[in-house]
Structure formats: C-alpha cells, structure tokens
Amino acid sequence: MLRASLLLALLGLCSLAAAQQTYSSVQPSNYTLTLSFTLDGVTTTPAPCTQFDPSTSTCLPQGSVPDGDSITIAYSGPATPGNTVSLMFCYSNTSSVNRAWRKYNAVISEDKKCNVAKPFKTGLPTGEGSFKWTPGPNSAPSTYQIQLLEVVAGSDPTTYAASGKSEGYYQIIPIDSRPTWLMALVGVFCTVGPITLAGFFTYEKIYKKD
Numbered sequence: 001m002l003r004a005s006l007l008l009a010l011l012g013l014c015s016l017a018a019a020q021q022t023y024s025s026v027q028p029s030n031y032t033l034t035l036s037f038t039l040d041g042v043t044t045t046p047a048p049c050t051q052f053d054p055s056t057s058t059c060l061p062q063g064s065v066p067d068g069d070s071i072t073i074a075y076s077g078p079a080t081p082g083n084t085v086s087l088m089f090c091y092s093n094t095s096s097v098n099r100a101w102r103k104y105n106a107v108i109s110e111d112k113k114c115n116v117a118k119p120f121k122t123g124l125p126t127g128e129g130s131f132k133w134t135p136g137p138n139s140a141p142s143t144y145q146i147q148l149l150e151v152v153a154g155s156d157p158t159t160y161a162a163s164g165k166s167e168g169y170y171q172i173i174p175i176d177s178r179p180t181w182l183m184a185l186v187g188v189f190c191t192v193g194p195i196t197l198a199g200f201f202t203y204e205k206i207y208k209k210d
C-alpha cells in the first residue's frame with residue numbers, strides 16, 4: 001500500500017519534472033534556420049533582418065495573407081533517427097510587450113511568446129530539411145521569428161532534445177495596407193450600402209403598405 005503510493009508520488013514528480021522543461025535545457029541551440037520569402041510570387045533569401053522598427057524598417061520582409069505570400073524555413077542540425085522537429089512562430093519583443101496572451105515563459109510548454117502549443121508543422125525529420133509555410137487568415141499583423149523544437153520520439157508529456165530560432169524577423173502586414181484606392185472603394189460601398197437599404201425599407205413602408 002505504502003509502496004504503491006510512494007511509486008505514484010514519484011511518477012507524479014517525474015511527469016511534473018518533464019512538464020517543467022525549460023529552454024535552458026535545449027541551449028545552446030544546435031539548429032540553424034534560414035528563411036526564404038515568396039512575396040507576390042517572387043522568392044528571395046534576404047540577409048536576416050535583426051534590427052528593425054516596423055514603421056521605418058527597410059529590411060523587414062512583409063508578407064500579406066490575402067496575397068498568399070509564403071515563408072520557406074530551411075533548417076540544419078544534428079540528425080537523431082526517430083525524433084522529429086516541430087516549427088512554430090514567435091512574436092517579436094515589440095509584438096508581445098504588454099500582451100499577457102503572448103507572454104514569454106522559460107518553461108517551454110508554457111511559452112506563449114512562441115506558439116509552442118500549436119506548431120504550424122510537426123513531424124518533420126531531424127537533421128536537414130525545409131518546409132514551405134503559408135500563414136493562414138487568422139495571422140495577426142505583427143512581427144515574428146520562427147522557432148524549431150526537436151521532439152523526443154514517444155515522449156509524453158512532450159520533451160525536447162534541441163532547438164533553433166531564425167536570426168531574422170518578418171512582418172505580417174494588415175489588410176489595410178492594401179492600395180488606398182481599393183480601401184476607398186470598399187469604404188464607399190460600406191457607407192452607401194446601409195443608406196440604400198434604409199431607403200429601400202422606407203420606400204417599402206410608405207408606398208407598398210397594404
């Protein structure tokens with residue numbers, strides 16, 4: 001009886017320890033990530049943009065979600081057969097400050113600055129590889145980095161054996177950075193639409209009343 005509960009307590013401690021794995025356990029990083037961008041159909045591999053002010057930066061690659069722009073992540077690190085790598089985005093310091101829901105946590109599984117809970121790709125082979133990612137419609141207009149985590153085969157809770165992060169950042173631009181003439185046109189329709197409807201209902205009420 002006593003032994004069983006002791007065992008259970010120890011098991012509990014084990015899973016607690018695993019759940020609390022911190023980034024320091026996968027440092028220094030042994031994966032390097034290189035980002036290429038396909039923007040408006042043109043693919044480039046620019047020098048990493050590390051210093052930026054989103055309002056004035058000239059080096060920050062800007063991706064538009066409606067345009068279907070994509071990012072190709074090439075990664076390189078030590079191959080460990082059986083293990084896999086996952087890729088996720090991370091918000092930059094500027095895009096996570098004062099936002100509790102994007103808060104950094106040294107405990108990997110608790111980190112919200114990097115979207116550890118929902119990698120956009122899992123199950124890639126360790127070693128060398130690449131993945132082309134097209135950010136989805138729910139991507140917030142923010143500045144980002146890409147993070148790689150190597151997942152230990154069969155680990156539950158998930159444990160990590162290695163990490164890597166893109167040196168450079170990129171930006172997802174909001175829909176309102178579309179051409180101004182287009183937004184003006186949409187604005188006109190949005191203003192005229194309700195007026196037309198209101199007019200129609202008034203007309204109906206006055207003239208079509210039985």
Ligand SMILES: *[C@@H]1O[C@H](CO)[C@@H](O)[C@H](O)[C@H]1NC(C)=O
Nearest residue numbers: 025026027028030078161162
């Ligand atoms: C990758 O890095 C981690 C942390 O530095 C280290 O423990 C691990 O052994 C490295 N993996 C390989 C295959 O070198």
Ligand SMILES: *[C@@H]1O[C@H](CO)[C@@H](O)[C@H](O)[C@H]1NC(C)=O
Nearest residue numbers: 050051052092093094104169
């Ligand atoms: C982001 O903030 C962290 C913690 O304050 C700091 O260690 C890191 O150097 C910052 N990164 C950049 C690129 O400024």
